[in-house]
Amino acid sequence: MAIDRFLRPKASSWMANDGENVDIAMSTRIRLARNLNDFQFPYAFSEDEALKVDKAISAVLLDKGRELDYNFTHIDIQETPTLEREVLVEKHLISPYLAKGQHSGSVLLSNNEELSIMVNEEDHLRIQSLQSGFHLQEAYQVAHQLDSLLEKHLSYAFHEKFGYLTSCPTNTGTGMRASVMLHLPALTMSHQINRIIPAISRLGMVVRGSYGEGSEALGNVYQISNQLTLGKSEYEILQDLQNMTEQIIQQERRAREAILNNSPVVLEDRIYRSLGTLTHSRLLTTEEAATCLSDVRLGIDLKMIKDMDMSILNELMIFMQPAFLQQYSNKPLQPKERDFARARLFRERLNRESLNDEGEDFV
Amino acid sequence: MICDQCGERPASVIVKQTQQGQLTERHLCHICAAGNQSINIAFEQDPMAIHQLLSNWFPAQQKTINPVRKEVAVCPTCGFTFTKFLELGKFGCASCYDTFEPHLVEIFKRLHNGNIEHNGKIPASYGNTLKIKKDIEELRKQMKTSVEGEDFEKAAKLRDEIRVLNTQLEGGVSNGD
Numbered sequence: 001m002a003i004d005r006f007l008r009p010k011a012s013s014w015m016a017n018d019g020e021n022v023d024i025a026m027s028t029r030i031r032l033a034r035n036l037n038d039f040q041f042p043y044a045f046s047e048d049e050a051l052k053v054d055k056a057i058s059a060v061l062l063d064k065g066r067e068l069d070y071n072f073t074h075i076d077i078q079e080t081p082t083l084e085r086e087v088l089v090e091k092h093l094i095s096p097y098l099a100k101g102q103h104s105g106s107v108l109l110s111n112n113e114e115l116s117i118m119v120n121e122e123d124h125l126r127i128q129s130l131q132s133g134f135h136l137q138e139a140y141q142v143a144h145q146l147d148s149l150l151e152k153h154l155s156y157a158f159h160e161k162f163g164y165l166t167s168c169p170t171n172t173g174t175g176m177r178a179s180v181m182l183h184l185p186a187l188t189m190s191h192q193i194n195r196i197i198p199a200i201s202r203l204g205m206v207v208r209g210s211y212g213e214g215s216e217a218l219g220n221v222y223q224i225s226n227q228l229t230l231g232k233s234e235y236e237i238l239q240d241l242q243n244m245t246e247q248i249i250q251q252e253r254r255a256r257e258a259i260l261n262n263s264p265v266v267l268e269d270r271i272y273r274s275l276g277t278l279t280h281s282r283l284l285t286t287e288e289a290a291t292c293l294s295d296v297r298l299g300i301d302l303k304m305i306k307d308m309d310m311s312i313l314n315e316l317m318i319f320m321q322p323a324f325l326q327q328y329s330n331k332p333l334q335p336k337e338r339d340f341a342r343a344r345l346f347r348e349r350l351n352r353e354s355l356n357d358e359g360e361d362f363v
Numbered sequence: 364m365i366c367d368q369c370g371e372r373p374a375s376v377i378v379k380q381t382q383q384g385q386l387t388e389r390h391l392c393h394i395c396a397a398g399n400q401s402i403n404i405a406f407e408q409d410p411m412a413i414h415q416l417l418s419n420w421f422p423a424q425q426k427t428i429n430p431v432r433k434e435v436a437v438c439p440t441c442g443f444t445f446t447k448f449l450e451l452g453k454f455g456c457a458s459c460y461d462t463f464e465p466h467l468v469e470i471f472k473r474l475h476n477g478n479i480e481h482n483g484k485i486p487a488s489y490g491n492t493l494k495i496k497k498d499i500e501e502l503r504k505q506m507k508t509s510v511e512g513e514d515f516e517k518a519a520k521l522r523d524e525i526r527v528l529n530t531q532l533e534g535g536v537s538n539g540d
Contacts, residue, residue, distance in 0.1 A: 037457060044441040044455030122453070144484070151486045157457035158489050162467070163481025165460055167453045169467075170413055170474055172460075174483040204476050230471055231478020233501050239508070285394060286369050322371060335371040 002073045003080060006109055007087050007327060023301040024249045025134035026181045026221070026314065029092075030143045033166045033175035034125040034150075035157040041167045042103065042120055050104040050120050057119045060153045061108045068149055070115065072108040077101045083332075086323030092130065097121055115142060122167045123175075125150070134245065136178055136238045144234075163230065170227075174234050179225035180245050185298045186255035187248075188220045196248065204228040205244055219290030219317070224248065260302065271299035279350050283336075284343040289320050312349055319345060366392035413474075414452030420473060421449055421466075438462040492532065499528050 035041055036056070039049050058074055065072045077085065077094075078101045085099040094107045098121045105120030118126040127150075129143035157165040164175040171177070187193040197207045206227045209217030224245060226237045259267055274295035277288065284292075297313050299305040318324065325341045326333050333341055364374045367389045374390035436445050441455030445463055448454060460467065471479045482501075485494045502525050509518035 035457065040441045040456040041454060043451060043453045044443060147484075148487065151488060155488070156486050158486050159457075159460055159481070160489075160493065161480055162460055162471075163483060163485075165454070165457045168413060169417075169452070169454070169470055172471065173475070173478075173481045176483070228475045228478060230475040231480060231482055233483040233504070235483075235501060235505060237483075286371060287394065335373070338371060 003075050003084060006073070006075075006091070006093065006113065007084055020134065021249050022133040023297075023310075024183055024252050025245060026183055027133065028131045028135045028139045029179050029181075030127075030129045030136070030139040031177045031179075032125075032127040032143050032147055033123040033164065033171045033177075034127070034147065035165055035167070036124050037155040037157045039124065042122060042124065043167055045103075047103055053124050054104050054106055054119050056154065057117075057125060057150075058106060058108065060150060061117060064149055064153060065108075065146075068145055070110050070146070072110060072115075072117070075107050075109065077105045077107065083323055083326060087327050090321040090324050091318055094118055095121055095126075115146065117146070123171070134180060134249075136180070136242055136245075140176075140178065140234065140238055171229050173228075173230035174232075174237065176229060176234055176237060177225055178238055178241050179223050180241065182222050182224060182245070182248060182252075183220060183294065183297060184222055184248070184252050185220040185294050186259050187252050188217065189259060190255050192251065192255060193217075193222070196251065200224065200244060200248075201227070203240070203244065204232075205241060218287065219294040221290075221294070221317075256298075256302065267302075268304060271295045271302075271304055275299065275305060278346045281343040281346070283339040284320075284346060285339055286320065286322075286342070289342055289346065290317075293317060293320075308350070316346060316349060364390050366390065366395050368392075368395040414450060416473075417449045417452050417470065420470070436462050495528050495532050499525055502528070 036053060039045055039053050042050070045053070061070075061072050062074060075088075077098060080088075080101075085094070085101070088094045088107065089096050089099050091113070093109060093113060093116045095118065098105055098107065098118050103120060105118070107119070108117040109115070114130050116128040116130070118128065127143050127146055129139045129146075131139040131142075159165055163173040164171075166172050166175050184193060187196065200207050204227050205224060207222050207224045209222060224241065226241055228237070232240070274292035277284070277292045278296060281288075293313055293316060296305060296308070297310065300308055300310055300313075319328065320342050322333075322338055325338050325345065328345065329341050366372050366374045368391055372392035372394065375393050376391050376396040378389045378391055378396060380387050380389070437443070438455060438459045439462070440458035443455035443459055443462075445466060448459065448463060454460065454463075468479050482497075485497050487494060502521050506518050506521040506525070509515070509521060
């Protein structure tokens with residue numbers, strides 16, 4: 001099946017680890033919401049219309065995508081088994097909303113998994129562009145190019161005053177949501193994050209915990225994104241987010257230094273305990289794994305832990321999730337069994353990989 | 364019942380919290396409940412539960428208890444009423460924007476920090492003139508930023524781009540630049 005390649009326990013290239021500030025800014029995502037002019041939006045359309053929208057958009061992408069060198073794989077959501085949909089959600093390739101499969105819809109994925117186009121999510125079209133590290137402009141360019149190509153062949157719902165028309169009034173205008181995933185252990189440990197979050201939201205941006213849906217700042221991973229889509233151009237939105245993210249990165253660096261200076265032994269103890277937990281446990285809950293991964297990640301950044309590849313940690317952040325574990329084990333697992341499988345996965349990956357020191361060629 | 368937080372272990376504790384006058388109830392397992400004290404409740408939910416915000420802003424529209432009140436606007440294309448839009452927090456189609464336009468300024472102002480007009484990308488197919496005008500506006504802004512950042516080389520490049528666009532506009536006036 002075409003979908004299989006995307007389900008394998010293999011990291012997408014946007015989970016690799018490259019570029020400046022990648023120790024703190026883990027990945028970048030741009031999402032553009034678009035709708036077609038001649039159809040009702042997904043909250044109102046009929047199943048018949050949903051099917052037509054899906055066919056129209058998929059046909060253009062499968063045919064014209066090649067102009068931009070994309071060979072998209074088309075995955076029909078309703079024909080995809082639930083567990084496989086969940087794996088796509090855990091890999092951030094589709095949204096939980098699309099995974100519900102309320103009406104005909106699909107996702108079109110590029111081979112490197114950096115582009116994911118959802119059809120009939122909350123809007124007819126959701127273009128998602130993912131990049132490893134902190135690359136707002138690059139991620140936007142990819143989405144923008146594809147958007148411009150699609151627009152040549154499809155008539156978008158657009159309004160001179162309101163811009164791109166979307167189902168939700170919070171997306172109207174540019175339809176763009178840009179976000180950066182940040183690992184902020186020192187700001188969290190020092191509770192400074194609680195002062196930073198409200199300040200950011202006053203500037204039209206928002207920070208939230210981000211590690212799968214509905215969970216809090218598990219593993220000290222936060223997502224910062226723009227909240228406004230009207231009034232500012234894409235350029236301005238990206239510029240503001242860029243500046244804000246750079247400031248947060250600086251704050252995190254300062255906090256790390258302060259903790260390292262004030263309580264080096266406590267920090268070192270915590271980091272090595274977490275390393276021990278990840279490499280030797282027999283039962284690992286999601287929360288414990290996330291916390292320990294965060295500590296070990298920090299340990300690598302601070303050069304306390306050497307000979308461990310950060311990209312393996314990125315990979316494990318994705319694969320430790322419930323659907324992936326079940327896919328990996330090839331059977332449904334009860335919660336306790338998942339904790340066991342998770343611990344085994346960590347032992348296998350970390351102990352073997354750190355011995356081999358294979359670098360980043362898992363991508 | 365499965366734990367609301369980890370979605371894995373069975374829930375054994377009910378945690379009740381009052382936040383901004385709203386009581387929320389969460390079913391947690393013993394492990395998540397124990398770790399819960401340190402969790403920042405600001406992350407509890409999507410801060411933009413849009414339909415809740417809208418309903419709070421337009422309480423009069425929401426009174427379904429009063430059957431006498433007439434629906435103000437019904438979208439001719441999808442049949443959404445303004446009340447339905449508020450309840451869902453979503454539009455049914457592109458025409459909804461025209462139908463509900465009188466109310467939208469108020470809504471967008473609140474959702475987008477006082478902004479009510481699109482200022483970004485325009486589909487190429489959507490009238491070339493408008494696109495050029497907006498492009499010029501955008502380049503001007505970038506030029507201003509470049510000047511402020513004392514990147515005069517880039518500013519000069521942008522200025523030239525603006526000139527080219529201006530000549531493309533029929534009867535192009537350079538608006539005093």
